[in-house]
Amino acid sequence: MSRLESKVAFITGVARGQGRAHAVRLAREGADIVGLDLAAPLPGVPYESATPADLAETTALVEAEGRKAILRQGDVRDLDALKALAAEAVNQLGGLDIVVANAGICIPATWDESTPAMFADHMDINVTGVWNTVMATAPALVERGGGSIILISSYAGKKVQPFMVHYTTSKHAVTGMTRAFAAELGAHNIRVNSVHPGAVATPMGSGDMVARIEETNAANPRLAVMGTPFLNQYVAEPEEISNAVAFLASDESSFMTAEHVSVDGGAQYF
Ligand SMILES: NC(=O)c1ccc[n+]([C@@H]2O[C@H](COP(=O)([O-])OP(=O)(O)OC[C@H]3O[C@@H](n4cnc5c(N)ncnc54)[C@H](O)[C@@H]3O)[C@@H](O)[C@H]2O)c1
Numbered sequence: 001m002s003r004l005e006s007k008v009a010f011i012t013g014v015a016r017g018q019g020r021a022h023a024v025r026l027a028r029e030g031a032d033i034v035g036l037d038l039a040a041p042l043p044g045v046p047y048e049s050a051t052p053a054d055l056a057e058t059t060a061l062v063e064a065e066g067r068k069a070i071l072r073q074g075d076v077r078d079l080d081a082l083k084a085l086a087a088e089a090v091n092q093l094g095g096l097d098i099v100v101a102n103a104g105i106c107i108p109a110t111w112d113e114s115t116p117a118m119f120a121d122h123m124d125i126n127v128t129g130v131w132n133t134v135m136a137t138a139p140a141l142v143e144r145g146g147g148s149i150i151l152i153s154s155y156a157g158k159k160v161q162p163f164m165v166h167y168t169t170s171k172h173a174v175t176g177m178t179r180a181f182a183a184e185l186g187a188h189n190i191r192v193n194s195v196h197p198g199a200v201a202t203p204m205g206s207g208d209m210v211a212r213i214e215e216t217n218a219a220n221p222r223l224a225v226m227g228t229p230f231l232n233q234y235v236a237e238p239e240e241i242s243n244a245v246a247f248l249a250s251d252e253s254s255f256m257t258a259e260h261v262s263v264d265g266g267a268q269y270f
Pocket of ligand 1 (some may be wrong): 011037075076105106129196198200201204253
């Protein structure tokens with residue numbers, strides 16, 4: 001596999017979970033990886049936060065694929081930090097071809113438990129963070145004469161993740177942002193697509209996450225079955241999402257843009 005030979009990919013939320021899987025997969029296909037992760041306590045989440053050791057492990061995994069890794073601790077809410085990393089990538093690796101805006105948070109809460117801080121944090125990270133990522137990197141893709149931008153939304157960006165008004169709102173915003181950026185960046189041969197995973201086995205499901213989801217489900221069990229996949233498999237492995245990301249990053253999807261690709265076992269139609 002070397003569909004991405006001599007390409008450079010910029011990935012946020014790269015310390016663990018899906019971001020790490022995307023980094024390893026794109027490196028295996030030939031891309032050098034530039035990336036950023038908070039790797040520090042996340043605001044208000046019921047699961048464990050990523051650490052600098054997680055980020056170092058992703059670096060080692062990319063290098064084990066024989067590719068370069070420039071991975072930094074940083075926050076997608078900080079546009080200047082993203083711009084500085086994009087500039088470093090251009091200086092050291094010659095440019096950028098692929099962007100994966102993957103960093104995100106998720107806090108289960110019924111509508112009447114939700115707080116202004118919870119809503120603001122989802123908008124700041126899941127929406128403004130994605131916008132910041134595109135704004136910081138797209139100029140390098142324009143300079144290169146084209147590229148592929150992949151925004152990680154969710155099943156919740158197409159249907160509804162019950163008991164997460166803030167998360168569902170943020171992921172629908174990413175779906176709209178995909179179309180809006182695709183419309184303008186198409187003139188530069190830049191494709192913009194979103195990926196919509198259903199449940200994925202990552203550290204987002206660690207700590208008290210499952211218990212909190214079960215508690216919120218109890219508030220209205222009718223909604224608890226929403227998002228059941230048609231397939232027998234309920235939860236995806238991160239690598240199954242990476243398959244879609246690698247396809248969208250490659251020339252095999254050369255005439256696809258403004259598309260919203262689900263990897264959810266059919267859950268959005270249940
Ligand atoms: N796990 C699922 O079931 C699932 C389902 C659908 C969509 N998603 C989405 O997929 C993406 C990846 O999630 P995951 O499952 O790998 O979760 P994860 O929590 O394992 O990984 C997310 C990473 O993003 C980083 N991050 C969070 N806020 C950040 C910030 N402000 N700046 C920089 N980095 C930040 C975290 O430190 C973490 O390493 C997220 O956008 C998530 O919403 C997840």
